[in-house]
Amino acid sequence: MMYKYFGFFLAAFLVISVAICSWIYVIYQQEKELLTELKRLNTSKSEVE
Amino acid sequence: MLAVLVRKDLLIEFRSREILISMITFGAAITLLYAFSFRPSPESMLTFAPGLMWMVFLFVSVLALHRSHSLEKEFDAFSMILSAPVERSVLFISKYLSGFIFLVVAQMVLLPLFFLFLQLPLPANLAQMVAVFLLVDLGISAAGSLLSGIVMRVRVNEMLLPLMLFPMVTPLLISAVKSTASIMDSQPFNQWKLWFQLILSFVIVFSLIGYLIYDYVSEE
Amino acid sequence: MESFHSRQSSKVMAGILAVFWVVVLYLVLNVTRIDPDQQMAQKIFYYHVPSAWVAGLGYLVVMFAGVLYLTKKDEKWDHLGLAAAELGTLFCALVLITGPIWAKPIWGAPWSWEPRLTTVLIMFLIYIGYFMVRNFGDEGERTRRISAVLGIAAFFNVPIIYVSVKFWAADAQLHPQPAMSQQSPDVFWTFMLSLLVFTLLFVHLLRFRVHILKLRSIVLGMRYDV
Numbered sequence A: 001m002m003y004k005y006f007g008f009f010l011a012a013f014l015v016i017s018v019a020i021c022s023w024i025y026v027i028y029q030q031e032k033e034l035l036t037e038l039k040r041l042n043t044s045k046s047e048v049e
Numbered sequence B: 001m002l003a004v005l006v007r008k009d010l011l012i013e014f015r016s017r018e019i020l021i022s023m024i025t026f027g028a029a030i031t032l033l034y035a036f037s038f039r040p041s042p043e044s045m046l047t048f049a050p051g052l053m054w055m056v057f058l059f060v061s062v063l064a065l066h067r068s069h070s071l072e073k074e075f076d077a078f079s080m081i082l083s084a085p086v087e088r089s090v091l092f093i094s095k096y097l098s099g100f101i102f103l104v105v106a107q108m109v110l111l112p113l114f115f116l117f118l119q120l121p122l123p124a125n126l127a128q129m130v131a132v133f134l135l136v137d138l139g140i141s142a143a144g145s146l147l148s149g150i151v152m153r154v155r156v157n158e159m160l161l162p163l164m165l166f167p168m169v170t171p172l173l174i175s176a177v178k179s180t181a182s183i184m185d186s187q188p189f190n191q192w193k194l195w196f197q198l199i200l201s202f203v204i205v206f207s208l209i210g211y212l213i214y215d216y217v218s219e220e
Numbered sequence C: 001m002e003s004f005h006s007r008q009s010s011k012v013m014a015g016i017l018a019v020f021w022v023v024v025l026y027l028v029l030n031v032t033r034i035d036p037d038q039q040m041a042q043k044i045f046y047y048h049v050p051s052a053w054v055a056g057l058g059y060l061v062v063m064f065a066g067v068l069y070l071t072k073k074d075e076k077w078d079h080l081g082l083a084a085a086e087l088g089t090l091f092c093a094l095v096l097i098t099g100p101i102w103a104k105p106i107w108g109a110p111w112s113w114e115p116r117l118t119t120v121l122i123m124f125l126i127y128i129g130y131f132m133v134r135n136f137g138d139e140g141e142r143t144r145r146i147s148a149v150l151g152i153a154a155f156f157n158v159p160i161i162y163v164s165v166k167f168w169a170a171d172a173q174l175h176p177q178p179a180m181s182q183q184s185p186d187v188f189w190t191f192m193l194s195l196l197v198f199t200l201l202f203v204h205l206l207r208f209r210v211h212i213l214k215l216r217s218i219v220l221g222m223r224y225d226v
Helices: A006-048 B002-016 B018-037 B042-083 B088-117 B126-151 B157-168 B170-184 B189-218 C008-031 C040-072 C075-107 C115-136 C141-168 C185-225
Strands: none
Touching: A006 C040, A006 C075, A006 C185, B002 B018, B002 B042, B002 B088, B018 B042, B018 B088, B042 B088, B042 B126, B042 B157, B042 B170, B088 B126, B088 B189, B126 B157, B126 B170, B126 B189, B126 C141, B157 B170, B157 C115, B157 C141, B170 B189, B170 C141, B189 C141, C008 C040, C008 C185, C040 C075, C040 C115, C040 C141, C040 C185, C075 C115, C075 C141, C075 C185, C115 C141
16 A cells, blocks of 8 residues: 655655765776776886886 | 064054955945945835855955964965974964954955945944854854965965855854844844854864864875 | 776675665664654655765865875875775765755745754765865875865864854754664664764775775876886
């Protein structure tokens, strides 16, 4: 059975879940970019040497 | 040493008069705008006056607080002061005091104007009023000098200072407005003691933080 | 350096958190009692309060990291401070969003100048300023130092803000103040579990972010070398 105000609960739950997931997604992308750049920098460094 | 530093700030101001003139003109302009925007009955004005008054002084104080550190960037004066054998905490107190003095002087002109333009009755207990104003000014300049030192070398610091200062001083502003309202309403001190204590604790906390931590703010 | 989640322990932690996120949702939906008046809206509480707790925890960490950075001058404390400030502000925003969602049906109005709401809002604004200093300041030791100072000053301001706002709107004390120990066991343990999950999530995300910031400073250092 459905209780009153289910929509409000759902909205709050979704806002929290989506916000945390997007935050994780953003920093995860950042980590990936940084790791690629690190790899690139390492190879160019060894080429110089 | 403290006296020399404060004297330096006051002397620069005495020669250029740029801070006080802009503070007073700006304050008078806002007061004028208030008088034009709301033309309520005298009774309702009495309810809003303390809040409006402190908004004017808060806006005006930003000018002095910003200038107090941005001034030192000209000819890289700040590095010279830092290389002088002065303790950094003394430097903080000097900025704190000169900011306080500018604010008090500007208020001595603006407050009568405010009462005149908005046709407010003078409060019965002037001594209490003066005490509260001086304490709140101390609080604004304590938090403001610290923040002004913090944003000094950051880009767009003239925008950042009010952005940081206004939320930081909300408790002070609330207490100032509440106690000013009580004084204008001739309430006994016991009724608004709490607000006075809050102002006092704000002044103490920010003076202490500034005194202890300014060292790290001013370092090159 | 490797990615944070290539570590076995991080993977396990992320898995545990994902599972328990669902477990908490199940408990909240199906096990805890229904409040006769507020019904489902009351259950927002299982997410709202832990978010507020994590936000406060975040700002506490910012303060300690600030003190440690100023005394030890080690970059890792700055990373910790920045990561905690970001998380604190994220959860602060979540508190500010879920609060009005709950208040709309219960109080009839989404916002009220109620002490706790107002305090959280002011803290949120102060930390927006903190990030502006971070972004507009240059990538150097000075910006880290002044951010540490800001984090400390902001933290000591919290009690003054709270007391002043509390007495400023003494007639607006609508915020529920439930005593958790008097709740029935289903409510109590679900709440505690949610609190635990949020705290562990905070710690996990904090370590993740610190890891990335460390990576970032390595990359930035190498850019100059190459």
